[in-house]
Amino acid sequence: MRLLYISVHEPAEFDDITMLHGLGHEVFPLGHYFGPALDEGRLRPEIDLGPGLPALRAAFYATGCRFDVRDILHSLHLTAEFIALFDATIVMFLWPAIDRNWAALRTRPIILRTIGQGLDVFEQDHARLRGEGVRLVRYAAAEAAQTGYAGADALIHLGKNPAEFEPWQGGLAQVLSFAAAFEQRYPAEFQLWRQSVHGLPAWLGGRSNPPFEGVIGGVDWQKQRELLRDCRAYFYCSGLALPYTLNFIEAWMAGIAVVVMDPAAAGHGHAYWEIGQIITPGVDCLLVRDAREAAAALRALLADHALAARLGAAGRAAAIRQFGMPAIGEKWQAFLARIPLMREDA
DSSP states (O other): OEEEEEOSOHHHHHHHHHHHHHTTOEEEEESTTSSSOOTTOOSSOOOOOOTTHHHHHHHHHHTTOBOOGGGHHHHOBOOHHHHTTOSEEEEESOTHHHHHTHHHHTTSOEEEEOOSOSTTTSHHHHHHHHHTTOEEEESOGGGGGSTTOOOOSEEOOOOBOGGGSOOOOOOEEEEEEEOTTHHHHOHHHHHHHHHHHTTSOEEEESTTOOOOTTEEEOOOHHHHHHHHHHEEEEEEOSSTTSSOOHHHHHHHHHTOEEEEEOGGGGTOOSTTOTHHHHOOBTTTBEEESSHHHHHHHHHHHHHOHHHHHHHHHHHHHHHHHHHBHHHHHHHHHHHHTTHHHHHHHO
């Protein structure tokens, strides 16, 4: 199939496009992979999207379409002539782009793909769009806890390729976390993280974090994988109220021992806490309820490589079962096989 993919999230875009392309679909991205990397560089590697990409890019401009990755929503202008080249359009998260380009997009099946964010904010619009024929692919089952839940046509997490991660070694007695703009986005969790790692060797990766000891800034994908391979433990303590769990999934699949903070420690409920439904504490991760427990768990892992190895291996196996490309790819194939039926229903 030929798919148009509109995205606002580079890592998630990389995962979905790589998987869809690997399944044999031709994908044209309107997101971070539309053109060259921005000045700050890519968070994920380049993608070889096949020999048909230049012709589609030429058709994009020739048919009067416009796009600027720096302002995707307001810059995006699509024409029915261009949309006619595709079997379907997938829109990641950015539902207003559908409204702004409805006349063109409605001529082919539209799939809105959620990412576990914007909960209790956009559901009314999701319901409206679904009523107009847009198909909803949900990122997480926990999204069903929203008031006025609009339902789902499929449930498909982000897929990760297990082969991307080198075998865990854990030779560095170091705690690792990734969270971009951590203090700005999740202030309560940021303070909880700092309390938990106080006095411990800990690194915080991610763009737009304030400078303090242990902050390593944004790192490219190769460096991120090296850190996951070499560090002893991973501490997951950001975005606890959301089912969006990309950096948890990546750490889990990398085979590093993961310590997970309970959302209640940051004053959150468990309605959207999907991690609690998929982990087995003490087997494939360690679950902690406050900063004191977190510090104790992290110290135990820093002191015991064998314990970290057991937890990490079990976590990787669980991650592959639930988020590995084969499992997620099967779900996408089954869903996309219904595209002809979607056209008949339109």
